[in-house]
Amino acid sequence: MQENWRNFLRAQQALIENGQVVHFGDPVSELAHTQAGTILVDLSHYGLLGLSGADAGVFLQNQLSCDVREVSADQAKYGSYCTPKGRVLANFIIMDIDGEWLLQLPMDLCASIQKRLSMFVLRSKVDIHDRSGQYVRMGIAGAQANKLVASIAGTRLDLDNGSALKIIHSEHAHVICHAPDRFELIVSEKDAQELWCLFNGNARPAGAACWRWREIHEGVPVITTATQEQFLPQMINLDIIGGVSFKKGCYPGQEIVARTQFLGKLKRRMCLAKIATGEPVNDGDDVFSTEMQDQSCGTIVNAVPSVEGGYDVLAVIQQNSINAGSLFWRKPGGPELIIGTLPYILD
Missing domain, CATH: 3.30.1360.120 (Probable tRNA modification gtpase trme; domain 1)
Structure with a gap:
């Protein structure tokens, strides 16, 4: 600058x-x-x-x-x-x-x-x-x-x-x-x-x-x-x-x-999601699912504070885990990722 x-x-x-x-x-x-x-x-x-x-x-x-x-x-x-x-x-x-x-x-x-x-x-x-x-x-x-x-x-x-x-x-x-x-x-x-x-x-x-x-x-x-x-x-x-x-x-x-x-x-695509948490969400954080238990199924690409509180994120997640639902930030059973809608269609 x-x-x-x-x-x-x-x-x-x-x-x-x-x-x-x-x-x-x-x-x-x-x-x-x-x-x-x-x-x-x-x-x-x-x-x-x-x-x-x-x-x-x-x-x-x-x-x-x-x-x-x-x-x-x-x-x-x-x-x-x-x-x-x-x-x-x-x-x-x-x-x-x-x-x-x-x-x-x-x-x-x-x-x-x-x-x-x-x-x-x-x-x-x-x-x-x-x-x-x-x-x-x-x-x-x-x-x-x-x-x-x-x-x-x-x-x-x-x-x-x-x-x-x-x-x-x-x-x-x-x-x-x-x-x-x-x-x-x-x-x-x-x-x-x-x-x-x-x-x-x-x-x-x-x-x-x-x-x-x-x-x-x-x-x-x-x-x-x-x-x-x-x-x-x-x-x-x-x-x-x-x-x-x-x-x-x-x-x-x-x-x-x-x-x-x-x-x-x-097998993995980026999606939009919201995380309801007061803790900082960072690029590179892991995403987990009930389906895969202790094994990470995805990664936070970008995160910013949400207008409605918590964080809005882009996350690359295994498509099978997205379809199965129940996605969590940073640890199994942690704050849940609520999947949103991107302005374009994923194949």
């Missing part, structure tokens, strides 16, 4: 810890407003890796699970970077901003993913840099989000769910359309404060957890340090939201990912 931007947010009453905004003074009220109103969120908890050079596109095509050829200046995509065993090291949004490939992923994964990608550049004409400090990113979501973003985009935003990750460019911002009522603005530091103040009158500033609450309810996972190398891309539903191509060429783990897809051996 840039120093001037950090100082600006603190002047707006932001509590900042470990490079991300925790809240603006009232986390409970901010979370409630996330469901009923319009929120404005700093997204500095996500970092940006930039790749450039004559061979950058081909290099990424050979490393990532998504089809990079489908990315353009007007369309971003979800994707993942896997081990040779097909396990996800990181998932991200990949985009083309000002002629440079950008991967947006959790800030604390940027250094390790940059280092690993650099190992495979070899003689290719590819440069990899951390661009996290080059832009300010802010999110706006809720009932008034479309109208507010349209006012600075200079165009109507006639969007539906089929427009996910469409990019609209304006004089002052690159706008990523995550959903019809959720947008991300990528802006220069010099424009960031003016835009924040412009939106602030009609959207409530909120902490990073409020943005994650929206992502969780849209079924968008985020791999963190606690869950690296635990899941195939399909387990976290990346194939459903467009983060996996089964028609492109090879990439690390491609053989295992494809074999799982075409032989129908996927």
